[in-house]
């Protein structure tokens with residue numbers, strides 16, 4: 468079954484049984500608690516919401532909000548969530564060792580941990596400190612420690628927007644709300660200033676490339692800006708309609724999107740690059756662009772065709788670049804369930820060797836991380852369960868990206 472291809476056809480894989488999403492959610496969470504317990508933090512690699520223990524802490528916290536009666540092994544979800552936050556100071560390595568305009572996204576452990584901690588403990592002081600970092604993150608001069616930085620979601624300002632929305636979601640009091648809204652508005656303004664300075668897309672480049680997708684590119688930035696303006700009630704910047712139209716223009720004849728602008732590369736069909744992330748970015752914001760609504764709907768239909776054809780990826784199933792994220796690009800129970808069926812504990816254990824990277828010992832944080840492994844698979848089953856119960860507002864929702 469080993470393959471060097473990027474994807475399987477459904478006929479080349481052993482068929483999965485239809486998943487009972489709730490049972491698989493529990494089995495997935497129990498696997499995390501047993502095999503990746505909240506101990507031995509000194510051996511872990513921390514990458515904020517992306518992977519590592521803090522990503523599991525946040526997953527469990529969000530599950531407890533959306534499903535308050537969920538308890539695991541006699542403990543409340545909030546207790547588990549607190550246990551997955553490292554009590555030790557984190558190892559500082561290179562650029563990841565300090566918060567900056569280029570290290571302020573959802574993978575920034577130094578920023579994510581205090582946000583999750585503040586939400587869990589209802590700590591207004593800590594929440595305020597995170598909001599004050601806006602000055603550093605949005606600074607325009609290098610002297611202030613800001614400089615260009617990044618605007619994408621994983622390491623940049625639009626990821627900071629998600630973290631600010633998280634604070635807004637957990638704190639309903641006027642003190643924190645006021646600080647958060649100011650930080651959101653200033654961050655949106657800073658992101659848009661970079662676009663206006665280089666409307667050809669150079670202002671939103673990451674590592675020298677004009678990425679288009681959810682993790683590093685235009686779609687992810689637009690989605691974060693729109694969702695953030697909506698929660699604060701600020702008008703959506705008028706340039707965004709043209710930017711979304713430009714994204715639709717980049718769709719390839721196959722229905723996929725290339726990773727970067729004007730590229731013809733068509734091999735990546737995953738959340739971080741390609742059609743799945745594009746759909747997951749467009750689904751929650753399409754109502755904000757009524758003039759583009761028909762084009763967006765037709766682009767999504769064509770995009771789903773390519774995910775259907777090439778979405779059963781050979782990499783370990785994950786939210787970022789695997790079957791789990793691809794499953795969430797669909798808005799029908801049958802296809803979501805069919806894709807998730809390839810990612811159950813039973814299926815993975817029965818078909819060891821089918822997925823590249825699965826179970827490799829040196830990749831333990833990736834194996835369990837929210838965007839890289841089991842944590843994301845648990846989220847996928849949770850979405851499958853809730854939409855089956857009529858939770859229609861969870862279609863296309865990826866925790867840490869567009870669930871708030």
Ligand SMILES: [Zn+2]
Pocket residue numbers: 682737738739740787788
């Ligand atoms: Zn990825």
